[in-house]
Amino acid sequence: MVTKKRSTLESIARQLGVSKMTVSNAYNRPDQLSPELRERILKAAHELGYPGPNPLARTLRRGRVGAIGMVFDEPVSFAISDPAAALIVRGLASVCEAERAGLLLVPGVPGGEAGIDLIRTALVDGFIFYCDYEGDPRLDVLRDRGMPFVLVDAPQVAGVSWVGIDDRGGARLAAQHLLDLGHRSFGIVSFDMVPDGYEGPLTPEREKAGGFYVTSERLAGYREALEAAGIDWTSVRTEERNPGEGGARDAGRRAGAALLDRPGRPTAILAMSDEFALGVLRAAAERGVDVPGQLSVVGFDDTPAAAAAEPSLTTIRQPHELKGATAGRLLLDPPASGPQRVVLPTELVVRASSASVRG
Amino acid sequence: MVTKKRSTLESIARQLGVSKMTVSNAYNRPDQLSPELRERILKAAHELGYPGPNPLARTLRRGRVGAIGMVFDEPVSFAISDPAAALIVRGLASVCEAERAGLLLVPGVPGGEAGIDLIRTALVDGFIFYCDYEGDPRLDVLRDRGMPFVLVDAPQVAGVSWVGIDDRGGARLAAQHLLDLGHRSFGIVSFDMVPDGYEGPLTPEREKAGGFYVTSERLAGYREALEAAGIDWTSVRTEERNPGEGGARDAGRRAGAALLDRPGRPTAILAMSDEFALGVLRAAAERGVDVPGQLSVVGFDDTPAAAAAEPSLTTIRQPHELKGATAGRLLLDPPASGPQRVVLPTELVVRASSASVRG
DNA sequence: TCCGCCATCTGTACCGATAAAGCCTGTATC
DNA sequence: GATACAGGCTTTATCGGTACAGATGGCGGA
Numbered sequence: 001m002v003t004k005k006r007s008t009l010e011s012i013a014r015q016l017g018v019s020k021m022t023v024s025n026a027y028n029r030p031d032q033l034s035p036e037l038r039e040r041i042l043k044a045a046h047e048l049g050y051p052g053p054n055p056l057a058r059t060l061r062r063g064r065v066g067a068i069g070m071v072f073d074e075p076v077s078f079a080i081s082d083p084a085a086a087l088i089v090r091g092l093a094s095v096c097e098a099e100r101a102g103l104l105l106v107p108g109v110p111g112g113e114a115g116i117d118l119i120r121t122a123l124v125d126g127f128i129f130y131c132d133y134e135g136d137p138r139l140d141v142l143r144d145r146g147m148p149f150v151l152v153d154a155p156q157v158a159g160v161s162w163v164g165i166d167d168r169g170g171a172r173l174a175a176q177h178l179l180d181l182g183h184r185s186f187g188i189v190s191f192d193m194v195p196d197g198y199e200g201p202l203t204p205e206r207e208k209a210g211g212f213y214v215t216s217e218r219l220a221g222y223r224e225a226l227e228a229a230g231i232d233w234t235s236v237r238t239e240e241r242n243p244g245e246g247g248a249r250d251a252g253r254r255a256g257a258a259l260l261d262r263p264g265r266p267t268a269i270l271a272m273s274d275e276f277a278l279g280v281l282r283a284a285a286e287r288g289v290d291v292p293g294q295l296s297v298v299g300f301d302d303t304p305a306a307a308a309a310e311p312s313l314t315t316i317r318q319p320h321e322l323k324g325a326t327a328g329r330l331l332l333d334p335p336a337s338g339p340q341r342v343v344l345p346t347e348l349v350v351r352a353s354s355a356s357v358r359g
Numbered sequence: 360m361v362t363k364k365r366s367t368l369e370s371i372a373r374q375l376g377v378s379k380m381t382v383s384n385a386y387n388r389p390d391q392l393s394p395e396l397r398e399r400i401l402k403a404a405h406e407l408g409y410p411g412p413n414p415l416a417r418t419l420r421r422g423r424v425g426a427i428g429m430v431f432d433e434p435v436s437f438a439i440s441d442p443a444a445a446l447i448v449r450g451l452a453s454v455c456e457a458e459r460a461g462l463l464l465v466p467g468v469p470g471g472e473a474g475i476d477l478i479r480t481a482l483v484d485g486f487i488f489y490c491d492y493e494g495d496p497r498l499d500v501l502r503d504r505g506m507p508f509v510l511v512d513a514p515q516v517a518g519v520s521w522v523g524i525d526d527r528g529g530a531r532l533a534a535q536h537l538l539d540l541g542h543r544s545f546g547i548v549s550f551d552m553v554p555d556g557y558e559g560p561l562t563p564e565r566e567k568a569g570g571f572y573v574t575s576e577r578l579a580g581y582r583e584a585l586e587a588a589g590i591d592w593t594s595v596r597t598e599e600r601n602p603g604e605g606g607a608r609d610a611g612r613r614a615g616a617a618l619l620d621r622p623g624r625p626t627a628i629l630a631m632s633d634e635f636a637l638g639v640l641r642a643a644a645e646r647g648v649d650v651p652g653q654l655s656v657v658g659f660d661d662t663p664a665a666a667a668a669e670p671s672l673t674t675i676r677q678p679h680e681l682k683g684a685t686a687g688r689l690l691l692d693p694p695a696s697g698p699q700r701v702v703l704p705t706e707l708v709v710r711a712s713s714a715s716v717r718g
Numbered sequence: 719t720c721c722g723c724c725a726t727c728t729g730t731a732c733c734g735a736t737a738a739a740g741c742c743t744g745t746a747t748c
Numbered sequence: 749g750a751t752a753c754a755g756g757c758t759t760t761a762t763c764g765g766t767a768c769a770g771a772t773g774g775c776g777g778a
Contacts, residue, residue, distance in 0.1 A: 006505075008734055019758045024736060033756060051504045055480040056419045057734035060763050065415070065482060067463060076462065077453040080445055087440075094436040097466040100473055102481055103435065104426060104463045107456040114459055121414040122461055123424060123482045145410045146365075310669065367764055378728045383766060392726060416764035420733050 007050040016044055027053055059123075067102030068331055069124040071138060073131045074244050076105045082248065083275065083303035084320055085130070088152065091324025092128060099332050101125075116141050126331045128324075129154055132212040133195060150331045152323060155213040161330045161339040163323055167214050170316040170346035171221025171270075174298045177314070177348055178268040179229045182357040183296060186231065187259035187266035188222055188238040189252055189276045191215040199254070202238035218272050218300065237266070243275065252279020253286075260287055260295075267295060267357050274299035274306045277313055281353065292355035302349055311352035318346050366409040375403055386412050418482075426461030427690055428483040430497060432490045433603050435464045441607065442634065442662035443679055444489070447511065450683025451487060458691050460484075475500050485690045487683075488513055491571040492554060509690045511682060514572040520689045520698045522682055526573050529675040529705035530580025530629075533657045536673070536707055537627040538588045541716040542655060545590065546618035546625035547581055547597040548611055548635045550574040558613070561597035577631050577659065596625070602634065611638020612645075619646055619654075626654060626716050633658035633665045636672055640712065651714035661708055670711035677705050 013020035018041070025032040026041040045052075059065050070092065072079040079085045089103075096103045104124050108115055119127070119141050127142055127149040134155045142149050143157075151162045178186070190202060193210040202219075210216040223233055239258050241251035252271060256279055259269060271277035277299030284291050291297055291311055299306055302317035326342055372379035377400070384391040385400040404411075418424055429451065431438040438444040448462075455462045463483050467474055478486070478500050486501055486508040493514045501508050502516075509520045537545070549561060552569040561578075569575040582592055598617050600610035611630060615638055618628060630636035636658030643650050650656055650670055658665055661676035685701055 009736095010734075020734095021736080021759080022757060025757085028736080031755095037756085049505070051506075052479055053736090054734050055482055056415065056424070057763090058480075058736070059482065060415045060419050060734080060765090061736045063763080066477075066480065067482065069461070075453070075456050077449045077456060080439075080449045080452060086445060090436045090439045093439060093464060093466070094434070096464075097434050097436060100466060100477060102428070102463045102465055102477065104461045105452060105455075106461055107452070107459060118425075118459060118461065120411060121417075121425065123414055123418065123426065146408070368766095369764080379764095380729080380766080381727060384727085387766080390725095396726085412766090413764050416733090417766070418733095419735090419764080420766045422733080 007045075007048050009053060012041065012045050012048060012050050015048065016041060024053065065123050065125045066100070067104050067124050068096065068126050068128065068328070069104040069106045069119075069122045070128045071106045071119060071131060071142075072108045073133065075108050078244055079108070079130075080105075082243070083305060084273065084301050087303070087320035088130065088324035088327075091321030091326075092328045093324075094321075095325050095328030095332065099328075101332060120145060126150075128152055128327050128331060132191075132214050134211045134213060148331060148334065150327045152327045153214050156341070159339055161327075161334070161341070163327045163330065163342045163344070164214075165318045165323070165344050165346050167217035168221035168224070170300065170318065171218040171272075172225040173346065173348045174270055174300065174316050175222045175225035177350065178270070178296055178298060178354065179225065179231075181268075181296065181354060183268035184231060184357070185264070185266045185268065186222075186226060186236045187269045188219070188236060189255040189259070189269060189271040189280060190219055190238050190240050191272050192240050192242045193219075197242060199241055199251075200239065200258075202240050206240070207238075215272065222270055237262075241276065243273065248273060248275035249279040249282070252276035253283045254279070256280035256283030257286075260284065260289060265289075265295075268354075269295065269297050271297065271299050274301040274303045274313060274315055277315065277353070278305060278309055281309060281311070281313070291353050294358070296354040296357075298354055306349075307351070309353070314351045314354040315349050316346050317349045319344050366404075366407050368412060371400065371404050371407060371409050374407065375400060383412065424482050424484045425459070426463050426483050427455065427485050427487065427687070428463040428465045428478075428481045429487045430465045430478060430490060430501075431467045432492060432495075434467050437603055438467075438489075439464075441602070442664060443632065443660045446662070446679035447489065447683035447686075450680030450685075451687040452683075453680075454684045454687030454691065458687075460691060479504060485509075487511055487686050487690060491550075491573050493570045493572060507690060507693065509686045511686045512573050515700070518698055520686075520693070520700070522686045522689065522701045522703070523573075524677045524682070524703050524705050526576035527580035527583070529659065529677065530577040530631075531584040532705065532707045533629055533659065533675050534581045534584035536709065537629070537655055537657060537713065538584065538590075540627075540655065540713060542627035543590060543716070544623070544625045544627065545581075545585060545595045546628045547578070547595060548614040548618070548628060548630040548639060549578055549597050549599050550631050551599050551601045552578075556601060558600055558610075559598065559617075561599050565599070566597075574631065581629055596621075600635065602632065607632060607634035608638040608641070611635035612642045613638070615639035615642030616645075619643065619648060624648075624654075627713075628654065628656050630656065630658050633660045633662045633672060633674055636674065636712070637664060637668055640668060640670070640672070650712050653717070655713040655716075657713055665708075666710070668712070673710045673713040674708050675705050676708045678703050 009020045009023045013023045026038045106118055119138050129149050130152045131154050153164050156162050193206045239255040241255045269280050277297050280297050289295050299313045299315035302315045306313040306315045368379045368382045372382045385397045465477050478497050488508050489511045490513050512523050515521050552565045598614040600614045628639050636656050639656050648654050658672045658674035661674045665672040665674045
């Protein structure tokens, strides 16, 4: 017994000769009508193929969607494969689950109106904005939409909750560790500083232009530590690589190759992510460069792969899952005291990829 | 200049003395009004802090949400960490991106009404149902809701598109490979057969009860191949493990321990996933059992970690990303010819974890 | 001069529900 | 016997838009 038209609360109500409010109550407030009538309504609804109150209409009236959106720098299909991002999503998902909220991954259609429109029209109660780029136009859209959001690893915005780590301090830790081991000759593998697809040595102009918050902070941390130890920054070769398309690990491998294949090879390489560092390890292995005998490598993130690598990777640990979870909680359950700035701790994890420089 | 009330199309319209339809057109159909008026409207709207047409209301009227939901067996926070599931999500996300659709991860609140309600109320145009359990009550809800959905690695349902692999055939390939290498003494690491949290040897009753499609199929494949080679099925020790909570790899390690620590240790272990197999490798390493010298191990999935393992893992490859992408396309762009059943190919990938049995 | 057409707007109906208040009727209270 | 109150159902007023069918006025063509 299927109705020709999609049935609605009203059609059910008419069928039974009751008001549609009563049908609505049968679903949402059992205490507002007699059990017998409720039974009768639900039965009839089922027979008429009524799928229950339309969630869209209900949401329009009620005002709460029951889902939050997550916006990425890159296409979701890349982000989901990035171990660090995946861990953040994981932490966020666990909070969503506890709060029975859905998690909408908003496609990051690169450049242009499309990605923006998706933010304008996504059916959510708020957003997690996990994007590093300072001038991201989507941020304005988010603000225009007048919907709560929380920034993760993003440039700060006044009056908006923010979750991240002390990237600069973490980078200093990494550099200081290598300095303490006696290294004086450094290479750096950096994320891209400007969203233009460039790959190659970092130039002073690009360093200055730096439009990515995390990248700039980490680079500044490296620089501060090295310069404080009297190392000439111009002697430090930094290779920019885009972790997106081809995979961060391969980008790291290419950067490692660039650093290792030129004369005056560094004895230590600082990589801005573990994936980069693992790529450097591969580049070293391909060239028969012993790690840590001839080369020390320090990553950033402490993803699961870091511990499993051969040699295991010295790195800066940051609590990815906690980051996601914290952001989720700030969004779903905003503190009465207003927007927060949460800086999570970093920690140097010494493993087998770093050692004293050869006497 | 902020209005006290949240502004709507109508309030803007009143302010300017035009009809609200005209304001709507200013946003959606620029060709329906003069450029000057449109300009004036958009400017006023901006000044009044109007965030643009409410997506919810628009969706209610238009009928298309622009997002699809994905439903998992386990909590999303687990699923996202499972390499195979993550790859499926990745493939799906890439299709969503191409079609500008959002991807909603529906929290899999285990057991009970909550998870069901979330399916009933999620704001999406359709679902990908990535769940293995035969009796999953959420399937009924999905059907009741009258919304299109596609099954992935799930028990089949008449009249519904299905994407998966020939699990039984794949398992046969794995077992046959080991038989071809001369093995006669087998252990198996299986997913759980019944959703009750049990861990331990598989009993005949549980094998028969098997409520999980993929699990049952793979086990049947192993069994068929082994019995065809004259191996007594009762001599094959199968350890059930739940890949969820503690992590599949650790579950595999525990299962490996159980299989290796008893007298009559098998010379070959078939694992239903690469994560299980990697756990078995670890258990072997911990006991000084040489792989593949004293023990051959074959996984299932060919996740990235399989190739990177030490020793690298022999396994059954399946196209995870393609699986997700295929499902996404079937949902977003349903073939005119009606529901499809797509069986993707599997392939034996021989690596270093399997070898001839020692004479 | 009259007609038809295009470009611009306006009006009317929904889309499918829920909140809040209202209206009976029967019953407990004093 | 009047008052209060609870149970059970209905009414009314939105929620915030968009589709579609007019209405209006200016203008070129016959």
